[in-house]
Amino acid sequence: xxxxxxxxxxxxxxxxxxxxxxxxxxxxxxxxxxxxxxxxxxxxxxxxxxxxxxxx
Amino acid sequence: xxxxxxxxxxxxxxxxxxxxxxxxxxxxxxxxxxxxxxxxxxxxxxxxxxxxxxxxxxxxxxxxxxxxxxxxxxxxxxxxxxxxxxxxxxxxxxxxxxxxxxxxxxxxxxxxxxxxxxxxxxxxxxxxxxxxxxxxxxxxxxxxxxxxxxxxxxxxxxxxxxxxxxxxxxxxxxxxxxxxxxxxxxxxxxxxxxxxxxxxxxxxxxxxxxxxxxxxxxxxxxxxxxxxxxxxxxxxxxxxxxxxxxxxxxxxxxxxxxxxxxxxxxxxxxxxxxxxxxxxxxxxxxxxxxxxxxxxxxxxxxxxxxxxxxxxxxxxxxxxxxxxxxxxxxxxxxxxxxxxxxxxxxxxxxxxxxxxxxxxxxxxxxxxxxxxxxxxxxxxxxxxxxxxxxxxxxxxxxxxxxxxxxxxxxxxxxxxxxxxxxxxxxxxxxxxxxxxxxxxxxxxxxxxxxxxxxxxxxxxxxxxxxxxxxxxxxxxxxxxxxxxxxxxxxxxxxxxxxxxxxxxxxxxxxxxxxxxxxxxxxxxxxxxxxxx
Numbered sequence: 001x002x003x004x005x006x007x008x009x010x011x012x013x014x015x016x017x018x019x020x021x022x023x024x025x026x027x028x029x030x031x032x033x034x035x036x037x038x039x040x041x042x043x044x045x046x047x048x049x050x051x052x053x054x055x056x
Numbered sequence: 057x058x059x060x061x062x063x064x065x066x067x068x069x070x071x072x073x074x075x076x077x078x079x080x081x082x083x084x085x086x087x088x089x090x091x092x093x094x095x096x097x098x099x100x101x102x103x104x105x106x107x108x109x110x111x112x113x114x115x116x117x118x119x120x121x122x123x124x125x126x127x128x129x130x131x132x133x134x135x136x137x138x139x140x141x142x143x144x145x146x147x148x149x150x151x152x153x154x155x156x157x158x159x160x161x162x163x164x165x166x167x168x169x170x171x172x173x174x175x176x177x178x179x180x181x182x183x184x185x186x187x188x189x190x191x192x193x194x195x196x197x198x199x200x201x202x203x204x205x206x207x208x209x210x211x212x213x214x215x216x217x218x219x220x221x222x223x224x225x226x227x228x229x230x231x232x233x234x235x236x237x238x239x240x241x242x243x244x245x246x247x248x249x250x251x252x253x254x255x256x257x258x259x260x261x262x263x264x265x266x267x268x269x270x271x272x273x274x275x276x277x278x279x280x281x282x283x284x285x286x287x288x289x290x291x292x293x294x295x296x297x298x299x300x301x302x303x304x305x306x307x308x309x310x311x312x313x314x315x316x317x318x319x320x321x322x323x324x325x326x327x328x329x330x331x332x333x334x335x336x337x338x339x340x341x342x343x344x345x346x347x348x349x350x351x352x353x354x355x356x357x358x359x360x361x362x363x364x365x366x367x368x369x370x371x372x373x374x375x376x377x378x379x380x381x382x383x384x385x386x387x388x389x390x391x392x393x394x395x396x397x398x399x400x401x402x403x404x405x406x407x408x409x410x411x412x413x414x415x416x417x418x419x420x421x422x423x424x425x426x427x428x429x430x431x432x433x434x435x436x437x438x439x440x441x442x443x444x445x446x447x448x449x450x451x452x453x454x455x456x457x458x459x460x461x462x463x464x465x466x467x468x469x470x471x472x473x474x475x476x477x478x479x480x481x482x483x484x485x486x487x488x489x490x491x492x493x494x495x496x497x498x499x500x501x502x503x504x505x506x507x508x509x510x511x512x513x514x515x516x517x518x519x520x521x522x523x524x525x526x527x528x529x530x531x532x533x534x535x536x537x538x539x540x541x542x543x544x545x546x547x548x549x550x551x552x553x554x555x556x557x558x559x560x561x562x563x564x565x566x567x568x569x570x571x572x573x574x575x576x577x578x579x580x581x582x583x584x585x586x587x588x
Contacts, residue, residue: 023103023107024103027091027103027106027107028090028091028093028099028103029090029091030087030088030089030090030091032110032139033087033088033137033139033140033588034087036136036137037086037087037136037588039136040086040133040136043133043136044130044133046127047129047130047133050128052260052261052262053261054237054259054260054261055241055259055261056241056242056259056286056289
């Protein structure tokens, strides 16, 4: 039982550490914004294709 | 009146981490090279708040109808830049100042996410929840929402807040498309680009369609009236949504207009009751009124603190939060009262420790005029680049009086006058209209009260209400010997005057007239024309 608990704790800690390393890297090197800024031009092209009832 | 000379103050505490903020900008880039290193504690704190923002955004995108909404409306693309907006407003901040900004901005992000969620659910093109749509009352972006303080079961929803107002905060180029659309349809290019962009969203068929009715307000100017006309035409004739025009008096300091103003409030409430079937609830009104008073009390105390040598809630922290809390929230959201308390605690803590937000305070400035919306974080730049402390700004100098907040027969009558006063004194219009006492004389009184030694005067080049006073400001400043820096901009359109164009006006003045060198020379010239 104790062994199982220790193993579970180890998984949680490893998972937590991996989550921290990955997300902190994304955060610090601004990778989230770099990715979304690369997506934006494609999105704008998409919006241009939407049919609109444009009038005053 | 005599302008006191301000002696430079040096921060005894060393700023941890990065101090050359310009190095983080990528030439021609949309985003920055990396986030700021603020020392271990503050970086980890900022990272934890970033995680929270990502969670808010992730929760919003988890709903299929919200994804549909995202891909339907062009202005939604600007919300890709939410984390970067927070980075811009937290530049150079550490300790309590960083925490204050996050308390405010993270709450505003949650509130806007809720607003977007409401819109996606009610919108005929996406969620199409007809019953839910019927409990929404549409209001303008730049409108005091006091008339909604007595409707606990209705939603006060502004379509323009997320489509135009917040979008420009997120991305300086957000409104160029809509301004162009409006002008292609013959709207003049010399009106304020804010209402013009709002009209452009409507013309471009890019405004969600929902709501039981709408209340529009004669906010401030010719552009506002023009924009409202275009929007209400489509709402009423095409979408079948009735619109009420709430014409608050412009001479708001005069006693003889107050009966009329209160009567208009009564009519607006009757219109909402008639179109929604909901009745005015006095208990809820006075509950909201208490929260309005608490927010006013806090803001008054923060402004008093800013009159001392150790200002705490100032610059971007004061401006953006006040705009949101005063007009859009207006006592209706209890979370903002909690935020006020947290901010007060942080401000008092920092004040007791005599904390400073930058390595040096070289000048104390009153920022006046209508600020550039595409460059709201200019106030942070002023502090970091030149050590100029923006103590308060014109849009934060709003109502300081308490309103009636206990339920008595007399106070029920007074409440109409209080709502009228809040509406007349809403942000911007309380200064741009009402005579030159509120625009010109008050500025110089604030200079004295705040021991300021400088004025930063925004000149929004298509704001006729303010531009007409240009010469009077100059004459008065010259007479009193107050250094006054004009900063031209065009509110929503950085193609006319860029962010660097805004900065250059301060740079030239500081170097030539004041004969000073910047605190952080890497910020003097930034290649951020393409940036969000």
